[in-house]
């Protein structure tokens with residue numbers, strides 16, 4: 715009897731552990747989510763890429779980035795933090811006025827895992843209102859802080875009719891110190907392929923010249939390979 719109980723409890727333990735590991739893997743996946751299908755890639759044969767910039771606006775990287783994108787006539791998608799829109803409303807407004815798409819990256823950048831649906835909803839709604847006040851009526855795209863999504867977040871996003879955006883390529887060199895522009899641009903250029911959604915971050919002020927140098931090299935090189943840069947909504951609506 716004892717032996718049987720031992721096996722049953724062992725089996726249940728393994729089952730729970732397996733379910734937790736599966737749920738964790740699912741929540742980390744950029745391709746899958748509970749309740750909704752994340753937008754991580756555009757199936758297209760055209761040489762189209764979406765550059766996305768997270769965590770802004772900042773006072774150093776963002777204005778320099780806007781000038782660079784203007785110079786190259788490139789449109790991108792900016793996932794803004796509500797708290798940073800409040801700090802730098804003029805820069806946030808400029809992003810919109812220059813024709814870029816604004817996405818919601820939550821208010822505080824707190825990881826939206828193991829928090830209540832009400833908390834998640836408040837983070838999204840507050841940031842939506844701030845973006846709408848800049849002039850963009852519809853805020854369809856949401857990217858979770860740290861790309862972390864677990865049960866409640868995708869459920870709330872589905873109820874709010876938002877598109878959950880993850881991405882296709884996040885250059886590891888952007889997280890390394892020292893920050894080396896060449897490493898970042900080389901990684902992005904080497905991985906670039908039709909329909910890719912590339913992650914970059916303009917939310918910091920540090921290394922702003924190196925950051926601009928990296929984005930400049932990416933744009934110049936990929937343009938020479940006949941890639942076209944589109945906003946998420948443009949690439950989604952363009953013909954496959």
Ligand SMILES: [Zn+2]
Nearest residue numbers: 768769859860
């Ligand atoms: Zn972020």
